Structures are given as C-alpha cells and as structure tokens.
Amino acid sequence: MEDSEVKRKSYEKLVAEIGRCTRCPLHLSRRNPVPGEGPLDADVMLIGEAPGRVEDETGRPFVGPAGRLLTALLESIGLKRDRVYITNVVKCRPPNNRDPSDEELRACTGYLLRQIGLVKPKTVVLLGRVAGRHVYGLAGLKWSSIREARGKIVTVSIGDVRVRLVATFHPAAALYNPTLRRELEEDFKGAIREAVLGEKGDKKKTLMDFM
Ligand code: URA
DSSP, rough: OEEEHHHHHHHHHHHHHTTTTSSSSSSOOOOOOOOBBSSOOEEEEEESOOOOOHHHHSSOSSSSSSHHHHHHHHHHTTTOGGEEEEESSSSOOOOOOOOOOHHHHHHHHHHHHHHHHHHHSSSSEEESSHHHHHHHTTOOOOOHHHHHHHHHHHHEEETTTTEEEEEEHHHHHHHHOOHHHHHHHHHHHIIHHHHHHHHHHHHHGGGGGOO
C-alpha cells in the first residue's frame, strides 16, 4: 500500500472512532461529532475550541458565522480554505456553547494528537484562549493569556511533529468586537502569514528557484 493510502486508512479509522466516541458526557447531547476536515497533507492546521450549533448540525468545523470570518481571514493572506486542515480541540458541541471542561478536553486529546501525527502540519494556528491554553500545554509551553501569546511564533514539538505554533483570538469573539477584529486581522496579515510563508523558506531549493 502507498504511504498516502495507509494514511487515508488510519484517518478513516480515526474519524470512525470519533463518530462512535462515548469518552465524555458530550456524546449524550451532540447531534453530530465534528472530527475536522481538510487535506491530509496540509501544511497548515487550524485548531478551534469546539463545534457550535451549525457545526453540530452539519458535522463540519467552522461553517457558522465564525467560520465565514475565518474563511475571509484565510483568503486575506492568500490561503484557500480547502488547502488547510481545520479541527477543534473538542469534537462534540458543549451544551449552549459553554467552555469545554478539563475532562472533555482530556477525553479528546488523543484524537487531536493523532490528527497532528497524521497530517504533520508545518504551521499550527490556535484560535482562541481554550485551544491556545490546551495546545500550549501539549507542547510543554507555559500559558498565561491569549493576549500575551497572540501573534508570537514559537517552534515546538507536539508528539514527534515539529511545528510553528501561532495563537490568535477566536473569530467568534471578533464578530461583534471591532477592536478584536482589527487585532485578529493584524495577526493573520502579520505573524500567521509569516509562519505560513516561513515554510516555503524551509523547503530545499531546486533548479527552478534559480530560473
Ligand atoms: N467555534 C469553534 O471553536 N469551532 C467551530 O468549529 C465553530 C465555532
């Protein structure tokens, strides 16, 4: 079997496991689990908090109002949404969109680590305080606040995957707050773009680069 086929099979197994997961109480109230979506060889992975209402209805990440803003932010730096892998730290909707509990975060951590291990992104963008704190913890970094962490590129290992990590505000928080929205746009056009482009700088040059 080709490597990409092995990866596809492992991914399908992971999605199926998430689909029948009962590791935390969120399975009792979810309509659909939301594993994530995007190419399995994506260079960029975006990690949000947890599915909201529209995501719970459709089984897809970031398809509600926050998702529309996210798509526009990606496009503002020349990234097509279908070229990035998008997921959340928690795969099932917490009732009334409350913050996920520590138990819920712990129950889902293995799934996120397997996603990162399969996709092996070069850049990981953390959307908001909940994803920021949780993934900083997985990377062994100290977390103080989203305001402190936002817009900083740090190179870390998550499992055995070396990534550039950048945190920013959650698009939902910026929907009705013009100041946050401006700062979110700045992070995309600044640190996030730089982290994503940095990858190109890492790639081995070929003859084509000199023609
Ligand atoms: N908010 C998130 O954190 N994730 C989604 O998928 C949708 C809204």
